[in-house]
Amino acid sequence: MNDDSLIFINEKVSIPVSELRFRFSTSSGPGGQHANRSATRVTLLFDVAHSPSLDEAGRARLLDKLASRLDKDGVLQIDAQESRSQYRNRETAVLRFQLILANALKQPKRRRKTKPSRTAIEKRLANKKKRGRRKQERRQTWD
Numbered sequence: 001m002n003d004d005s006l007i008f009i010n011e012k013v014s015i016p017v018s019e020l021r022f023r024f025s026t027s028s029g030p031g032g033q034h035a036n037r038s039a040t041r042v043t044l045l046f047d048v049a050h051s052p053s054l055d056e057a058g059r060a061r062l063l064d065k066l067a068s069r070l071d072k073d074g075v076l077q078i079d080a081q082e083s084r085s086q087y088r089n090r091e092t093a094v095l096r097f098q099l100i101l102a103n104a105l106k107q108p109k110r111r112r113k114t115k116p117s118r119t120a121i122e123k124r125l126a127n128k129k130k131r132g133r134r135k136q137e138r139r140q141t142w143d
Helices: 031-036 054-067 086-105 116-139
Strands: 007-008 013-018 019-024 043-045 075-080
Touching: 007 086, 019 086, 043 086, 054 086, 075 086
Parallel strands: none
Antiparallel strands: 007 013, 019 043, 043 075
16 A cells, blocks of 8 residues: 555545555464564554545534544544454455445435324224224123
């Protein structure tokens, strides 16, 4: 990945790789000597609160939707440690980053108010009357 390349989130938003920071550390799990010595775990850091690539509406949406994933400074952290390769973990972290941002930036569809049809209302009321009559017939009458 070049520092001048762009990561496409959706048709409106693309983020330069230079805005992302990567931190590397030793990964957990099996691997013996290799896992203990090589820093293959990748933590991707993206400053949502101060990114120049985001417009104000997008930033506000991300800060709201990703609030549970952001630290107090508004930085998004994504960890990847599935592979024994630092390069593959870095690619995995970037793919996750794209998915997370794309899903958070999606506009929810507006709900259209609907009204039940006259026949649906009549059917419902007829069923209620029928059920009520059935229950009334079950009652015991005391003479």
